[in-house]
Amino acid sequence: MPSNRILRMTFASIYVLYVQKVERKGKSKADVDTVIEWLTGHDDESLAKAVADEVDLETFFAETPAFNPDASLITGVICGYRVEDIEDPLMQKIRYMDKLVDEVARGKKMTSILRTPAA
Template sequence: MEKHRVYAMPFSRIYPLYIQKVEKKGRTKEEVNEIICWLTGYDEQSLYQQIQQEVDLETFFRQAPQINPNASHIKGVICGYRVEEIEDELMRQIRYLDKLIDELAKGKEMQKILRK
């Protein structure tokens, strides 16, 4: 089976786009980091190491310390797909992150974004 092109994208190229998206809506880089760390289990130091090493998205998620068990509670549509119906685990994790960043940009409360 052919890999999706998005898997080879460097996380370091996508990360600033997340920040730019939320800052336009009055949210912060710190909130983006909190979401990424919540979802992946990285702490801020290991997150920045991944960015500096310019790992691709596949490596970023495969090396994640632990995908949050509550990630399965993330529901909704992103890029025309229902995240809970995406069969490919890696693509679902990528879309989880996209969905959380969208929720942040739309002004949702952090408690709700983090499924607490």
């Protein structure tokens, strides 16, 4: 996995691509914000700051207020890799985020995207 190149990318550059992707599919920036905030614990203000400051992905995740413990319920393939099998914790977090945004773009219901443990 080309992790060094990915880690040097800014969150802002990825975020713009996420928003463009979901908007092409008729979804909104607010949907992207919802899934990223669910995953990372960031709020609208801290997401905007991360974009404005052009922090890299490593810094973005290092400054994550509260990474969602239910993220481990995210499974499936993204970019040719099973997210649950990725060994590098940071790369796994990045791919979790990719997977959630991909599910938004595919029109999956938000209640399914924002995983919760079975009762």
